[in-house]
Amino acid sequence: MDIRQLRYFVEVAKQKSFTKASNILFVSQPSISKIIKGFEAELKVTLLDRSEKKVELTDVGKVVYEQALEALRLVDGIASSVNELVDMKKGNVKLGLMPTVGVLLFPTLIGGFKKQYPQIDVQMVEYNAKLLEHHVENSDIDFGVTVLPVSSHFETVPLLSEELVVIVNSNHQLVGKDFVRLEELKNESFILFTEDFILHDRVKHACIQAGFNPKVAYTSSLWDLVGEMVASKLGISLVPKSMVHRFNNPLIHAITISKPLIDWELALIYKKDKYLSYTAREFIYYIQTKNLLNH
Known part of the structure; x- marks a missing residue:
């Protein structure tokens, strides 16, 4: 068992499609299929039900999926810690915004952050509020900006x-x-x-x-x-x-x-118990120092 098997398996399970996983991972579909078949053979179980249009997890696949997510979280945390020590001021932040919230708050805010941290890239994407929480929960994005209240699965930083x-x-x-x-x-x-x-x-x-x-x-x-x-x-x-x-x-x-x-009430949200890189912590600190609640 190796990290590549876990990563490919998790992505196919998330997307419920080998094709979509292939596009996201930039790996050919046959290669992904071969790796996952090898993974199943190694475990001597069937992890994915391929009989329908959408790929679904089997019962044992659901158990392995949860364990694989945890394993990848730990591995990614190690990699983030190492990168943090090697290069303290580089990194990226992926931020999800509701439509028009970006216009309301973030052009000046992000401009100021980039001036203070020129080597940190900030990528902004738009989602409606319901999708935004989903993508933060799945760690597809680091942070979301949405309207309170939100699920107890998230930490919140009040904005406005x-x-x-x-x-x-x-x-x-x-x-x-x-x-x-x-x-x-x-x-x-x-x-x-x-x-x-x-x-x-x-x-x-x-x-x-x-x-x-x-x-x-x-x-x-x-x-x-x-x-x-x-x-x-x-x-x-x-x-x-x-x-x-x-x-x-x-x-x-x-x-x-x-x-x-x-x-x-607008707030910055991020997943509870998620490892926060130096870049993510600095972004939270910067947002808090802007004190938007009093604007």
Whole structure:
């Protein structure tokens, strides 16, 4: 048994496909298949059920998979420790962001980090909130930036705390009011983000708590389109306060929601009990020193 067998087996099990694993590992499919067959022969068991379109773990395969993950975690931890000692200031950070969160917080933040640590590469990828947690849990990415609360499987570093506001057309009857109660919006047409967005669930839940089911006129995954529909009098929407300036449209007016206050807390998350490299620890420290909660 060797590390290569474990790594190939784990990747095929994760992807449920030899082809996808081949693309990720940059190893030919026949080579991966041969290595895993040898691994099964060595253990004298069948680890993968290849009878369907998707490759699935057998019962014994599930046990070996969990053990293999732990073994690889230990091996990768050794490699990270050695690299950390050999070259203290080099490394990379893979960061997952929800759409538009990058625009909200990270261009200036990452620019400052790169200036302080020029030899550390930061790779940013976008996922919706549900996928983002999945990828952090599977160690596909080092960190995620998402909305609290999250699963107890993660450590959290608070980033930004604010509330949701209602945006309306600048000629809307509510314009001129300093505050509005959420229940006052029960007869309005809502423009919501799609169900992939955590904001979708947050708004619907808040409305139900206020005593009504929102009348949904449109849904969209595009922030700019939501803004344009509000500007065109097609409905109202609820968005984080700091995102209002993103629309940059004089036909959009924001009003504070006085009751209830709908919290919107962003946090950096990472997997509990995961080995943190020097690079990862420095990234966390840098984020904490920026004190975004008071911005």
